[in-house]
Amino acid sequence: MRKFFPVEDLARDERFNQATNAERMADTRGTSNTGVIRKARSTNRLTPARPDATDAARSLMHGIMVGEIQALEGAGRTCFDFVTGEEAPFELKLDMARQCWDEARHVEISVKLSEWMGTELGQFVENTVLFAAACSQDPVLRLAGVNRALEGLAIDVFTTMKEFGELAGDPYLAFCEDWMLADEVTHVKMGSVWLRKITENDPERRAKALEFQSVVDKIFSYGGLRSESDESPILLARRFRELAGFSDGELSEIADVSLAALNERREALEKTFATSPA
Amino acid sequence: MADPFKARNPFAPWDRRELPGMFDVEETARRVGHYKWAEMKLFEVLGGWIATVPEIDVKLRLGTHCYKHAWHAELWHNRLPELREMNPERLTCPPNDAMVRFVAALTEPEAPEMTIEKLVGVYRVFIPHFISAYTFHLNNTSQITDGPTSRSIKFILQDEFDDWRDGEMLIQSLLTTPAEVKRASEHQARLEILLIEAGGIAGPGTIGSADVE
Amino acid sequence: MKVTVEPSIFSIVKYDADEIAGVAKEMLTLLGMKSTNLTIEVDETVAMSRVTTTMGDPVHVLAMSSAFENLRKPRTFSADNTKFSLGRGLLRVRDRLTGNFSDAPVDEDLSIVEAATWETYCVGRLSRLGLKVHKQRWHYNFRNRHGFNDATDKHFETIWESDDLTWSQLTEISRHAIA
Ligand SMILES: [Fe+2]
Numbered sequence A: 001m002r003k004f005f006p007v008e009d010l011a012r013d014e015r016f017n018q019a020t021n022a023e024r025m026a027d028t029r030g031t032s033n034t035g036v037i038r039k040a041r042s043t044n045r046l047t048p049a050r051p052d053a054t055d056a057a058r059s060l061m062h063g064i065m066v067g068e069i070q071a072l073e074g075a076g077r078t079c080f081d082f083v084t085g086e087e088a089p090f091e092l093k094l095d096m097a098r099q100c101w102d103e104a105r106h107v108e109i110s111v112k113l114s115e116w117m118g119t120e121l122g123q124f125v126e127n128t129v130l131f132a133a134a135c136s137q138d139p140v141l142r143l144a145g146v147n148r149a150l151e152g153l154a155i156d157v158f159t160t161m162k163e164f165g166e167l168a169g170d171p172y173l174a175f176c177e178d179w180m181l182a183d184e185v186t187h188v189k190m191g192s193v194w195l196r197k198i199t200e201n202d203p204e205r206r207a208k209a210l211e212f213q214s215v216v217d218k219i220f221s222y223g224g225l226r227s228e229s230d231e232s233p234i235l236l237a238r239r240f241r242e243l244a245g246f247s248d249g250e251l252s253e254i255a256d257v258s259l260a261a262l263n264e265r266r267e268a269l270e271k272t273f274a275t276s277p278a
Numbered sequence B: 001m002a003d004p005f006k007a008r009n010p011f012a013p014w015d016r017r018e019l020p021g022m023f024d025v026e027e028t029a030r031r032v033g034h035y036k037w038a039e040m041k042l043f044e045v046l047g048g049w050i051a052t053v054p055e056i057d058v059k060l061r062l063g064t065h066c067y068k069h070a071w072h073a074e075l076w077h078n079r080l081p082e083l084r085e086m087n088p089e090r091l092t093c094p095p096n097d098a099m100v101r102f103v104a105a106l107t108e109p110e111a112p113e114m115t116i117e118k119l120v121g122v123y124r125v126f127i128p129h130f131i132s133a134y135t136f137h138l139n140n141t142s143q144i145t146d147g148p149t150s151r152s153i154k155f156i157l158q159d160e161f162d163d164w165r166d167g168e169m170l171i172q173s174l175l176t177t178p179a180e181v182k183r184a185s186e187h188q189a190r191l192e193i194l195l196i197e198a199g200g201i202a203g204p205g206t207i208g209s210a211d212v213e
Numbered sequence C: 001m002k003v004t005v006e007p008s009i010f011s012i013v014k015y016d017a018d019e020i021a022g023v024a025k026e027m028l029t030l031l032g033m034k035s036t037n038l039t040i041e042v043d044e045t046v047a048m049s050r051v052t053t054t055m056g057d058p059v060h061v062l063a064m065s066s067a068f069e070n071l072r073k074p075r076t077f078s079a080d081n082t083k084f085s086l087g088r089g090l091l092r093v094r095d096r097l098t099g100n101f102s103d104a105p106v107d108e109d110l111s112i113v114e115a116a117t118w119e120t121y122c123v124g125r126l127s128r129l130g131l132k133v134h135k136q137r138w139h140y141n142f143r144n145r146h147g148f149n150d151a152t153d154k155h156f157e158t159i160w161e162s163d164d165l166t167w168s169q170l171t172e173i174s175r176h177a178i179a
């Protein structure tokens, strides 16, 4: 088996169809508060009050499920790709193996929740951006991009879904999201701890990892999926992020990046509307 | 109530543990170092394979089992300094080159069509050899002086049996034609031959000798 | 039965207007609505599954692009999804044409509870007409709008199994499901 497994080769059964983040970004269609949709929605945040709430929650749940599969695969690759001791500490690999078990459970949970919500495996396209962030040649960058950026996003998503379940009175959704949330906080923390430990005497490597993290954050925030603006579907869960080891400055930066991405998306949408026939 | 000051035997009548054991501290450390190396190689390859198998049930089992073997490696890593090996890395090694070749052959399959080979290598060869190595160690070490190793082995064996059953059932569910059975047994034989050469997970003498002296 | 589709040429999604018109005619036939004329307007700038209908001759159908989309392969067409999305919209039109739904709000003004109730009624009937339907999806939608309990589930089944309800009967069951 090769070291460093390319994202294009991720193995899936016949039900799944994958798209890269570039393909996703090439889709200029809107799902937010524009045109006719504005009338139907007062906020873009995912709450049961939204007319499309059920389908939006199902689609998000499917996105979570495939994200969990990729998180599992990414953590697994970090166990294998690096020489223990020379390229990655033994204890870091133990953490990644632990993460494999956690992510495997998260897949199990998400599959059950998807069934509960009436979604079939592979019903929606799979975006492979998470695993793409786990393909870095530097384990520290993987931890920054996946554990700190993307799993940080998972915290925001799970918080939103948990609230959704509580508001709708869904007994399973809130229960499961709460459990997954606990695990994800641990994973983000792993990222924070190892980033600090490994780059303690290597400011250049640390800077690079942090830059990578912010790029991943920006890519994923494209579309204004998450920001502290009310127009964003996913609330940035500040408290959880603090627990996971983010500083106040980092929290504000993520909020800024998310807002900028939302604005970019809005501009792209306006262009689409301006050029399409009335 | 019985008189609390009445003299009692330190070993209760049902406690049949004995002092003698086959392994001294040095030999125990040597074996434990090999166990750690082998468990590491196993959790690493299980982790690496997750992305390569299309079958979602297999993917999830590999992820779950990956952690268990990492935990076994951690137990052995923590045991080494207690066995006077202050540099655990020194003894974290394969018993010989044949064992390295075995792990390389085990790890080789990558293609998404090779799930049978991947599972056979782990669940029909490597894990059965772990079970025998650990069982031999448990049954031959001093039940009193080496209590900590015995306790770890008992935890680990429970995992190995559970995972062996999971893996064996996955293999049986994947073997649906005579050709697939042949593929599975040929791969198993190829790996088994390499392990014979290595003498087992801890090298020659891993499970003692059954010969009449 | 006359069906026109706008736009005639798509630029963002890979749909074909004639193919959509063909599926619409198939559905009109299946639903016994051969005398109904349609204008189908597809908003290809929005990736949502919403379909709203406005009564008249022709009946105006406004569909967001995901209503006709193969969700596994974004921006490509799915005849099955189109059948299903149009089927739900057209059954509402058919209900309105009976006169038993004259007190129902226009599509755009349906509350989320009313919409979920009517969807359940439509999808149940579509499943009996042979369309591939994932019942659990609509059950979950109904629960989201009415509550997660055994009583709600019972009312869901009543609506799902029905073929000849009026708007007032439908809203009455929905009220009981929430209570
Ligand atoms: Fe997860």
Ligand SMILES: [Fe+2]
Pocket (backbone or CB within 6 Å): A071, A103, A151, A183, A184, A187
């Ligand atoms: Fe995670």
